[in-house]
Amino acid sequence: MLNYILRRLVYAAIMIVLVSFVSFVIIKLPPGDFLTQKVEQLRARGDRSAEARIEDYRIRYGLDRPFIEQYVGWVTKFVQGDFGESFEYERPVKDLLGERLTMTVILALATLIFTWAIAIPLGVYSAVKQYSIGDQIISVFSFIGLGMPGFLLALLILYFAITVLNQEATGLFSQQYVDAPWSIGRVLDLLNHLWIPAIVSAVTGTGGLIRIMRGNLLETLGQPFIEAARARGLANRTVIWKHAVRMAINPLIVILGSEAIPSIITGNALVSIVLNLPTIGPLFVESLRKLDMYMAGTCIVFFTLLLLIGNLLADLVLAWVDPRIRLE
Amino acid sequence: MTANELLVQIQNLRVEFDVRAGIVKAVDGVTFDIYRGQTLGVIGESGCGKSITARAILQMVPKPGKITAGQVLYHRRAKGSTQTDVINISKLDPDGQLIREIRGGEIGMIFQEPMSSLTPVYNAGSHINEAVSLHRLMPLRKVGDQMAETIRAHRKVTKEESRQIAIEMLRRVGIPKPEQRVDSYPHQLSGGQRQRVMIAIALSCQPVMLIADEPTTALDVSIEAQILDIMREMQRNENMAIMFITHNLGVIAEMAKEIVVMYMGKQVERASTVDIFYDPKHPYTRALLQSIPKVGRKTGTRLASIEGMVPDPFNLPTGCVFHPRCPSFMPGKCDKIAPTWKQLVGDHWVSCLLYEEV
Ligand SMILES: Nc1ncnc2c1ncn2[C@@H]1O[C@H](COP(=O)(O)OP(=O)(O)O)[C@@H](O)[C@H]1O
């Protein structure tokens, strides 16, 4: 088991190096770089010294050196906690990311908890009461959830909050807490704001998860070991929860690692833009548009890191709950 | 076989499945008795309703199946007592207290698919423990109290006792190193070992009856012989009745004292094993017997196919359902009149127009 974890960690490290390298290449791929844009901007503003200063920038950001050297230099500093400087803001990426990393993780976790807390009970109900009215209502809503893009739902909720509730639904903090240090009040304020984006991002994932849970459980309920458990004299409730749900949930953990976490992170980016949330997502999209190399690279590395950690955790949970994997 | 030894009576049992394509009469008027300590064999081609009959005894007919007529009576008797209560199992709530006490506690069951009859995430010991902690009670003994009446009081088994019972049961069904195997997960056991664990689970609560639904169909011939030996030995020690379902005539000859032959949900013949083998009356039974390869091989002979096709369950033949495949088909009779269940001599029953005056 320990061996397995170590092997996974080594793979994760290799993965991060590869991803950061490839993303670096891709960012450099389009014609022109950040500086060409910057010069255009300065010129448009009527700044005559632009051409003269471009060399300064080139040296300051290391753009004069060969590609590999740029990459290695960035990676070396990255490991030491210096993520480079944003061209756009002319400030260290680290300062700009600031709390956004924490917020991204918190939002992802909240989404995950909402998704599972809604999807598992509804999926179980749907399967156990197959073809009942309840099952059909749940099915309709899960298909709506599946089909509705998260950002559209976010817009609808935004509209609803402003027109009906007469309340701001954007952001993760009230005005007075935005830049305040952490305190009980700030945490409560965060929780008070968090549920809207969490529900928005959860709805899309929930629909799919309900369908998967329902399907898995129906298949498991048809297995011989369910009939055997019943023939042992167990109550229906015990058969369903201790044997059927316990088995039907294992494939969901695999999905959690391979699909749910990535889609939560990408889905959150869109929702974050619409709801103006301080997560990495909006920053990342902007940095790509502006060819803000170090910023984009840092965001990608952190996304990858989140995905890999999520994957590893999912695998560990799976090994923990399934002896067939644990004892391999 | 005295009435006193009656254990389970199945009376005119009918089970129907209402599916989209129509209604399947999975069990269509079956009547037989099971006696304490004896083995009844049930034989017939795949799909003839054997498993559904067995499920009906435990009131666990799968959806969308329904018992539409008839009943299952269970003559319940407390251990050591001679007094019997008759329980109509078909009237019980399928998830009620009483039927759950009977399932596993008084009537155990083992299945055709040993590979998937154990929940993969629980080890052998937990499966046995599940049954034992539900059903098995320990006498409450008070030190120095000699009165027999006080032993009536019972308590549940403790965890440690339950583990000891599990190990002991695994040892009795012939699993090597049971102290270690008790912690093994299903995927670490072979098919034969899994079926042994299933038997250990079923017998851990000392049931009065075991339903064995094709317990060796999925196993090798050599393993099959061992499993049958274990079942016979257990039966001898515990005076347990067995309802043994199979489509293997060789196996049933070794196990059963009386045999019921089923075809398309109906019982077509019932007699002692000797009579079924040496004096079969129904053409279907004869065809079954003829399909056994003769020379010397007793175990492992599977039913070779009988001429003709099994009819479409939604489009049953008129008259006798077997007539399209019957070598003794009497035109104008068998395709018009449904045969009735008739006693020929002694305990030999048959449902065939050859033995009716019409
Ligand atoms: N879950 C089910 N849904 C619909 N029909 C079923 C179901 N289970 C059994 N049947 C019907 O009942 C008949 C008898 O089944 P079964 O008792 O399992 O046969 P066997 O004699 O092979 O054990 C089958 O031919 C099938 O048509």
Ligand SMILES: [Mg+2]
């Ligand atoms: Mg069967």
